[in-house]
Amino acid sequence: MSQRPSVMFVCVHNAGRSQMAAGFMTALSQGQVEVRSAGSAPADQINPVAVEAMKEVGIDITANKPKILTPDAVEASDVVITMGCGDVCPYFPGVRYEDWELTDPAGQGIETVRQVRDDIRGRIEGLLAELLPAKA
Template identity: 85%
Template sequence: MSDRPSAMFVCVHNAGRSQMAAGFMRELSGGQVEVRSAGSMPADQINPVAVEAMREVGIDITAERPKVLTPEAVEVSDVVITMGCGDVCPYFPGVRYEDWVLEDPAGQGIEKVREVRDEIRGRIEQLLAELLPATADQA
């Protein structure tokens, strides 16, 4: 087990919202948080508009691939953030769950995806302040 807190981001296709959230968490935590993402029905590839929107803020998620949600990945996470995957996410006592209601960027233009991206960033910053309170005070 790692001493670092861990966060898992889950959406249906693991191609947009959860990938953007994972990208922000990796970048903004500076490696201080173990990051996972998955989907209940993973897509074949990440949404290219989400990739473009993240590139605009200096975060490259092109190497990421949608992954299937597994109970094991959920169980070893400290916090699981769901984004529209409904009741398919397994529940384990002791794991913190949050459901972030965010518009699905699938099929949306870059303007809408930017809005979703920026909302995700704000939520990640708040979550980081909770997971790493000492480092947040130094930021």
């Protein structure tokens, strides 16, 4: 792993789960982790309910745009967290992969999206403790 670890979050549409995870990692790592997110079939925009749920905890993801998953971005990452994208994520030796089973917030109400958001935050805090143990 490089001096500044890099983490990539991947879900199908890159509009909800992966965007919330990237938002938390960016905010909670305070720039100590390079953060990427992408999707296998990116949506046109971020899920507005996910944006609302993140605003409730002081994280603004409104400027984010869904991006397409590329092999180069995966290969450049130390850790790749998948969230329901199946087998479309390219595999590279030396990259750590984890699959987080999370409810898809697409089409869900704010209560469900809050639960997903809070689940993601807990997982991000755990991952940060691993990546930056001296800082945790």
